[in-house]
Amino acid sequence: MADQLIFDKIKEKFSDEILDSYEFRGDKVVCLKKDNVLEIMEFLNTDSDLHFDFLADLTAIDYLEYSEPQPERFAVVYQLYSHEFKYELTIKVYIPEEDLHLDSVYSIWKTADWLERETYEMFGIHFRHHPNLKKLLLPEDFKGFPERKDFPVKGIGYRENFPIYSRPFDNNYLRKEED
Amino acid sequence: MGLESNLNTDGGGFMVTTVDSVVNWARKSSLWPMPFGTACCAIEMMATYASRYDLARFGAERMSFSPRQADLLLIGGRVPIKMMPVLQKIYEQMSEPKWVISIGACASSGGLFDTYSMIQGVDQFIPVDVYVPGCPPRPENFIDAFMKIQKLVENDSVKNYKKPKNNSFNKLWQTN
Amino acid sequence: MSIAELGETIKTEKMKMNFGPQHPATHGTLRIEMELDGETVVSANPEIGFLHCGFEKLCEHKSYNQIVNITDRMNYLSPFCNNLAFILAVEKLFDLKIPKRGQYIRVILAELSRIADHCLCVGAQALDLGAFTAFLYLFEERENIYDIMEMISGNRLMTTYTRVGGFARDREFTDYHIKEIRRATSGLYKTIDEVEKLLNQNKIFHGRTIGIGVVSGKDAINYGLTGPILRATGIDWDIRVSHPYTSYEDFDFDVPIGENGDIFDRYLVRMEEMRQSLRIVEQAMQNLPDGPENAEEEDKYVLPPKDEVYTTIEGLIHQFEIIMENRGFKPPIGEVYFRTESPNGELGYMISSNGGNSPYRCRVRPPSLVNYQILEPMLTGQMLSDTVAILGSLNVIAGELDR
Numbered sequence: 001m002a003d004q005l006i007f008d009k010i011k012e013k014f015s016d017e018i019l020d021s022y023e024f025r026g027d028k029v030v031c032l033k034k035d036n037v038l039e040i041m042e043f044l045n046t047d048s049d050l051h052f053d054f055l056a057d058l059t060a061i062d063y064l065e066y067s068e069p070q071p072e073r074f075a076v077v078y079q080l081y082s083h084e085f086k087y088e089l090t091i092k093v094y095i096p097e098e099d100l101h102l103d104s105v106y107s108i109w110k111t112a113d114w115l116e117r118e119t120y121e122m123f124g125i126h127f128r129h130h131p132n133l134k135k136l137l138l139p140e141d142f143k144g145f146p147e148r149k150d151f152p153v154k155g156i157g158y159r160e161n162f163p164i165y166s167r168p169f170d171n172n173y174l175r176k177e178e179d
Numbered sequence: 180m181g182l183e184s185n186l187n188t189d190g191g192g193f194m195v196t197t198v199d200s201v202v203n204w205a206r207k208s209s210l211w212p213m214p215f216g217t218a219c220c221a222i223e224m225m226a227t228y229a230s231r232y233d234l235a236r237f238g239a240e241r242m243s244f245s246p247r248q249a250d251l252l253l254i255g256g257r258v259p260i261k262m263m264p265v266l267q268k269i270y271e272q273m274s275e276p277k278w279v280i281s282i283g284a285c286a287s288s289g290g291l292f293d294t295y296s297m298i299q300g301v302d303q304f305i306p307v308d309v310y311v312p313g314c315p316p317r318p319e320n321f322i323d324a325f326m327k328i329q330k331l332v333e334n335d336s337v338k339n340y341k342k343p344k345n346n347s348f349n350k351l352w353q354t355n
Numbered sequence: 356m357s358i359a360e361l362g363e364t365i366k367t368e369k370m371k372m373n374f375g376p377q378h379p380a381t382h383g384t385l386r387i388e389m390e391l392d393g394e395t396v397v398s399a400n401p402e403i404g405f406l407h408c409g410f411e412k413l414c415e416h417k418s419y420n421q422i423v424n425i426t427d428r429m430n431y432l433s434p435f436c437n438n439l440a441f442i443l444a445v446e447k448l449f450d451l452k453i454p455k456r457g458q459y460i461r462v463i464l465a466e467l468s469r470i471a472d473h474c475l476c477v478g479a480q481a482l483d484l485g486a487f488t489a490f491l492y493l494f495e496e497r498e499n500i501y502d503i504m505e506m507i508s509g510n511r512l513m514t515t516y517t518r519v520g521g522f523a524r525d526r527e528f529t530d531y532h533i534k535e536i537r538r539a540t541s542g543l544y545k546t547i548d549e550v551e552k553l554l555n556q557n558k559i560f561h562g563r564t565i566g567i568g569v570v571s572g573k574d575a576i577n578y579g580l581t582g583p584i585l586r587a588t589g590i591d592w593d594i595r596v597s598h599p600y601t602s603y604e605d606f607d608f609d610v611p612i613g614e615n616g617d618i619f620d621r622y623l624v625r626m627e628e629m630r631q632s633l634r635i636v637e638q639a640m641q642n643l644p645d646g647p648e649n650a651e652e653e654d655k656y657v658l659p660p661k662d663e664v665y666t667t668i669e670g671l672i673h674q675f676e677i678i679m680e681n682r683g684f685k686p687p688i689g690e691v692y693f694r695t696e697s698p699n700g701e702l703g704y705m706i707s708s709n710g711g712n713s714p715y716r717c718r719v720r721p722p723s724l725v726n727y728q729i730l731e732p733m734l735t736g737q738m739l740s741d742t743v744a745i746l747g748s749l750n751v752i753a754g755e756l757d758r
Binding site for chain 3: 218242269292294296297
């Protein structure tokens with residue numbers, strides 16, 4: 001069984017690192033501690049029975065208002081895929097609010113470059129050894145982390161803060177003729 | 180009939196008109212739009228320019244991608260906070276007289292994106308002449324807006340642009 | 356002094372150049388900071404975010420059916436594929452299956468969207484390289500597909516047609532629609548042939564595309580490329596085949612594969628994919644099963660038929676139970692990730708549910724964002740004029756890129 005093989009392989013090697021492993025709606029999920037993430041990812045990438053050569057997605061979830069208790073406030077979620085065996089695997093790494101640091105997986109999958117930058121600017125999670133960790137989507141002077149649950153949807157005033165340009169003359173009378 | 184009937188056999192003859200009507204007629208029939216298309220409305224804008232709807236019928240097929248030679252700014256699509264300075268720069272670079280069409284709900288009011296990074300209507304920061312409703316508007320809507328702009332140009336007067344505000348360049352050419 | 360010697364004595368320096376964010380060839384809002392040595396690109400630094408509209412944040416405040424509206428605006432070249440990808444992720448979370456007929460209709464519309472997307476991509480790519488005719492030919496076909504979309508969903512571009520457990524309008528797909536689709540697609544075969552006649556043997560087109568913007572298969576996987584760009588490098592990976600969804604396993608179609616991974620191969624893959632999509636559409640229309648389109652009405656996630664809402668009290672209450680903000684869905688708690696093959700590549704949605712009416716977190720895995728990362732290594736060492744050709748072949752959609 002492929003499902004069992006993936007779990008067994010990881011458990012065999014890194015039994016201390018695994019917090020939880022389960023299957024939900026066919027998605028295989030492994031929850032990890034944050035310290036040795038890079039080592040486990042390298043194993044998953046290079047192991048000849050798994051060979052997860054494709055990082056589909058990397059993002060984070062803020063569990064501040066979640067109904068079920070979670071180990072920590074933030075979780076970084078990796079979607080892995082193996083082109084050779086067609087395995088799918090979701091990895092969740094919990095990160096406490098006090099220490100928002102995690103190893104970058106850029107050295108394994110180049111895909112992680114912009115995805116980690118996006119996660120950094122949206123959640124404020126720092127990725128160690130990332131070559132170019134700066135804002136990706138928002139202006140550089142933007143303060144705050146918009147995807148966190150305590151950030152208001154309508155923002156904190158950036159969208160109202162621009163110079164106002166007006167016409168050199170008032171041509172409103174033209175419009176009155178129109179009507 | 181028409182203008183030709185006023186011609187003599189040797190092609191001479193003259194007609195009397197006002198400067199305003201001639202200038203406005205020329206301006207409205209050869210508007211040079213600057214397409215500032217960012218999102219979905221830009222695709223409908225493209226459709227208006229392409230085979231079926233063909234905006235060339237209104238004398239506007241010459242898209243001017245340089246703002247300095249354009250006189251009509253077409254804002255099509257969402258404008259986030261990172262894009263707004265660019266839009267304002269482009270508006271500033273366009274020479275007078277200039278007109279602005281705001282295409283679609285997002286450019287006119289923010290549309291369904293009421294979020295931290297979206298401008299809730301570009302008319303807060305730059306003047307807009309004609310709004311086009313729709314998300315995205317159909318090409319017919321867009322052509323209607325275009326004809327409205329032509330009407331606006333037709334009713335304009337050259338006098339309005341005689342002394343632009345804060346234009347030091349103009350002073351150089353004043354002799355007396 | 357010979358010219359070669361003269362060239363060595365002249366002092367040159369590198370030039371910084373700014374490409375975009377408002378540039379006709381970017382088809383949107385991209386910015387590339389380039390360093391040029393003469394006409395050769397020494398380094399390229401793409402900057403994005405000029406169309407960031409907070410999609411993921413907004414989703415946390417909308418109900419599941421409302422979000423379909425927003426997914427349209429992510430990839431505005433093929434909105435139905437985005438509707439489908441999102442709703443399939445939601446249906447995976449809710450553990451819901453829609454009837455075969457509904458699935459086939461979804462396949463028909465998704466494949467038509469794929470054709471429309473490739474039409475614009477190839478057309479705009481040809482336009483950037485100076486071939487205006489191909490653009491006009493293909494755009495006319497796109498208009499025909501718009502007409503079908505309008506007939507079926509009510510809007511030319513933004514279909515917003517899927518709902519949880521089915522479609523926005525029920526029992527709308529009839530033989531009349533099939534006839535109209537046949538009429539619209541019959542011209543498409545001819546147009547594809549004509550465009551291939553115009554471009555495939557065109558010397559200028561060859562010169563601008565062959566051997567330019569090459570990616571190797573290994574790099575492609577490491578950079579996370581998907582879709583036609585990946586398949587042009589020779590790797591046979593199509594999610595419709597490897598992980599079939601929405602009854603794709605019922606259809607017989609080929610996955611076109613390139614060899615060299617250059618711009619010309621990407622163009623060929625896209626053209627062939629259009630033909631294969633037409634094959635799928637034809638098969639789906641021929642074998643369209645009878646029966647209901649939407650999932651069972653008793654299911655608490657599915658909107659009732661409109662005539663029931665307008666005429667019976669039960670239907671009205673059912674409708675209210677679903678769409679009122681304080682009622683709505685009660686989905687299971689958990690996270691799902693669902694991947695689909697959109698025209699640009701893997702489009703995945705991760706939905707985290709809290710048991711409430713709107714997702715706790717909705718993450719979209721946009722193919723454009725990941726595909727666009729390859730631009731920097733691809734551009735380095737190429738000529739400045741090839742930038743436009745490479746950008747066109749990547750088919751980067753700004754709405755999907757920045758979300």
